[in-house]
Amino acid sequence: MLTNLEFDRQHIWHPYTSMVDPLPCYPVQSANGVELQLTDGSKLIDGMSSWWAAIHGYNHPRLNQAVSEQLAKMSHVMFGGITHQPAIELCRRLVAITADELECVFLADSGSVAVEVAMKMALQYWQAKGQTRRKFLTLNHGYHGDTFGAMSVCDPHNSMHRLYRGFLPDNLFASGVDIPFGAKWNENDSSLNHFSSLLQQHHTDIAAVILEPIVQGAGGMRFYHVNYLKQIRRLCDEYQILLISDEIATGFGRTGELFACQHAQIVADIQCMGKALTGGYMTLSAVITKRNIAETISQGDAGCFMHGPTFMANPLACAVACASLDLLAENRWQQQVKNIAVVLEQELRPLAESPYVQDVRVLGAIGVVEMTKPVNMASLQKFFVRQGVWIRPFGKLIYLMPPFVIESEQLCRLTHAIAEAVSRPDVVFG
Ligand code: PMP
Numbered sequence: 038m039l040t041n042l043e044f045d046r047q048h049i050w051h052p053y054t055s056m057v058d059p060l061p062c063y064p065v066q067s068a069n070g071v072e073l074q075l076t077d078g079s080k081l082i083d084g085m086s087s088w089w090a091a092i093h094g095y096n097h098p099r100l101n102q103a104v105s106e107q108l109a110k111m112s113h114v115m116f117g118g119i120t121h122q123p124a125i126e127l128c129r130r131l132v133a134i135t136a137d138e139l140e141c142v143f144l145a146d147s148g149s150v151a152v153e154v155a156m157k158m159a160l161q162y163w164q165a166k167g168q169t170r171r172k173f174l175t176l177n178h179g180y181h182g183d184t185f186g187a188m189s190v191c192d193p194h195n196s197m198h199r200l201y202r203g204f205l206p207d208n209l210f211a212s213g214v215d216i217p218f219g220a221k222w223n224e225n226d227s228s229l230n231h232f233s234s235l236l237q238q239h240h241t242d243i244a245a246v247i248l249e250p251i252v253q254g255a256g257g258m259r260f261y262h263v264n265y266l267k268q269i270r271r272l273c274d275e276y277q278i279l280l281i282s283d284e285i286a287t288g289f290g291r292t293g294e295l296f297a298c299q300h301a302q303i304v305a306d307i308q309c310m311g312k313a314l315t316g317g318y319m320t321l322s323a324v325i326t327k328r329n330i331a332e333t334i335s336q337g338d339a340g341c342f343m344h345g346p347t348f349m350a351n352p353l354a355c356a357v358a359c360a361s362l363d364l365l366a367e368n369r370w371q372q373q374v375k376n377i378a379v380v381l382e383q384e385l386r387p388l389a390e391s392p393y394v395q396d397v398r399v400l401g402a403i404g405v406v407e408m409t410k411p412v413n414m415a416s417l418q419k420f421f422v423r424q425g426v427w428i429r430p431f432g433k434l435i436y437l438m439p440p441f442v443i444e445s446e447q448l449c450r451l452t453h454a455i456a457e458a459v460s461r462p463d464v465v466f467g
Contacts, residue, residue, distance in 0.1 A: 060415050063422060068095030071443045073427050081427040084437040084451040089254070089286045090317030093364050094440040100316050103360030107353050116144075116349040123355035130362050131323055134295060136304040141331035143324040143342070144350040148285040148311035149182030151322035152247070154344050155281045155307045156186045159245035162279065162330055165337025170244035174209040174235055174278070179248060180255035181283050190247050192256045209235050209243070218251060218260035218300075218400055229268050236276050245279035245307070250297035251400070254286040258405045258434050260398055266301035279306040279330070285322065289313040290370040291438065293378065293401035306330055316361030321354035373441040377402040380445055381437065384452035391459050393466075395433065405436040406455055413467025420464045424454040435459075 039047065046059055054060060064076040071094045072080045086092060093100065107123060114121065128142040143158075145151045156173060163170040173190050181187040188197045189206040198205060213228030236243065250266055253259040273280045282305030287297035291313065294300050298308070307330065311322035334342050381404035388406055389397040396407040412430045421428045428435065428451065435458065437451055458465055 061419070070094045070096070071440050071447055075422075079422075079425065081422060081425055082439075082443075082447050082450050084426055084428040084439050086313075086438050086440050087317050088312065089291060089438055090312040090315070092289060092291075092313045092370075092441045093316045093361060093368070094442045095317075097316065097364070099364055100318055100357050100360050103356045104318065104353055107356035110352070112353050113348065113351050115347070117345060121350070121352055121355075123352040123359065124350040127323075127355040127358050127362075130359060131310070131325055134362070135308060135325055136296075136298075138304050138327050139308055139325040140328045141326050143326075143344070144355070145322045145324060145344075146346050146348055147182075147320050148309070148322050149184040149187045150346065151285060151309040151311050151324050152181045152187040152190075152283060153184050154324045155283075155309050156190075156245070156247070157344060158307055158324070158326060158330060158334060158342060159279050159281060161334045161337060161339065161342060163244050164339075165333045165335075168241075170242055172207075172209055172239060172242050172244065174211065174232075174239070174243050174246045176214055176232075176248050176253070177210050177212050178214075178253045178256040178259055180253065181247065181249070182285075195256070209239060211235055214253075214259075214261040214265045216262040216265070217398065218262055220262060222262055222264050229265065229272075232269065233272055236272055236278065240276040240278060243276075243278050245281045246273055247281040247283060249283045250287060250305075251300050252287050252292055252297060252403065255431075257432075258398075258403070258407075258436050260400045260403075263301040266298065266303055270301070270303040270305075273306075281305060281307045281309065283309045285309050285311040289365060290374055290441065291401055291403060293371075293374050295370075314361070315354050315358045316364065318357040318361070319351070319354045321351065321358055368441065370441055374402045376445065377439065377441070377443065377448060380448045381452065384449060385437075385455065388456060388459050393459060393462055402441060403436065403438045404452070405434060406459065408433045408435065408459075408465060410466065412465050416464055416467040417458060420458055420461070421454055424450075424457065426451050426454045428454065435465075 065073045066076045067074045071083050073083055074080050131142050143154055145154050175190040178192050181190050189208050193210050211232035215228050282298050284296050288310045307326045309324050315321050381399045385397050385404045388394050393409055395409045398405045411433050
């Protein structure tokens with residue numbers, strides 16, 4: 038009989054991992070606060086928040102309570118022809134905490150599905166107005182998920198486009214947004230020229246612009262200048278193109294604002310949220326739109342928006358999302374994120390001196406150390422686990438986005454492990 042790890046290796050797909058020569062997997066037995074406990078009893082401080090999601094840490098009594106109270110009432114019921122308190126309560130809150138103009142909420146299953154929903158909404162919006170629009174305009178280095186619509190607006194130079202060429206819709210990609218967040222703005226910056234010329238050329242065929250506001254996550258952890266976002270909003274208004282903001286990674290405080298669009302004081306027409314929505318407890322996403330979009334879609338030929346997943350508005354997920362939003366407010370997330378930013382800045386900034394480091398950047402509760410070349414994930418991860426921390430690098434990037442509840446000493450364990458690694462090219466590059 039195979040051991041658990043042997044079975045896992047031979048029979049179970051992991052994200053972006055070979056079934057022939059998989060990278061090692063670490064067996065987690067439980068997770069509590071900001072620590073993951075492995076089956077051998079060792080504890081790792083979590084620097085990843087399970088990919089942006091677990092902002093309040095793990096096994097939180099309040100989140101547990103919300104799930105178990107809801108479980109005792111009903112775990113799931115279809116949303117077609119039925120509604121329920123957890124969904125109503127959650128949507129009330131989402132309407133309240135997002136910009137005033139965002140009013141109508143669609144609850145979906147995951148981030149990628151939220152992006153599909155947003156794109157379908159944009160297409161149906163134009164159909165309802167009697168126009169066929171076939172393209173989306175987006176930015177290079179973006180990432181929006183792994184389903185087909187979402188992949189079609191991910192950075193065109195990564196392998197996903199090459200792999201599915203011929204099947205993926207052909208969209209438009211603007212280069213640029215090269216001035217970093219917080220850097221001096223250059224009035225004569227030409228980066229937006231490409232964006233605006235694509236818009237000018239194709240605006241009658243573009244359904245929407247879709248982007249990650251301020252922070253481009255999985256496409257390279259790049260933080261771009263607020264003026265790009267302001268200008269893009271202005272251009273979308275000028276050409277009357279919808280703007281879809283993918284706040285799936287940035288939403289719920291991670292960048293220092295509740296939603297990253299607020300850095301630029303702009304409001305998208307359609308906003309996607311996911312990940313931290315449930316405090317990382319379970320999968321749920323939400324798409325919120327301006328009322329005129331919902332109304333236009335509803336007045337089209339179809340008479341409705343054509344999407345309705347089986348687990349739409351799952352009551353357990355909605356209940357835990359409400360509890361997570363309560364915690365966010367009570368815990369004073371702004372202060373938590375500020376404290377994390379101060380430590381990340383203090384501890385990571387000096388690493389920029391290393392000849393192996395290309396750049397260090399910090400925004401809110403996100404800290405990134407970009408190395409000069411791709412890291413050896415297996416050797417670096419093993420090193421981090423030995424140091425008692427959970428940090429999962431990718432490409433040239435070693436980065437932290439810890440739970441908001443992390444204490445400074447715990448955060449320093451993470452940053453010190455990175456500092457240690459950076460001084461060991463044999464470990465980092467393998
Ligand atoms: N958009 C962004 C900006 C993301 O970071 C992600 C996930 N990394 C997604 C969409 C897709 O979300 P999910 O993995 O929940 O499908």
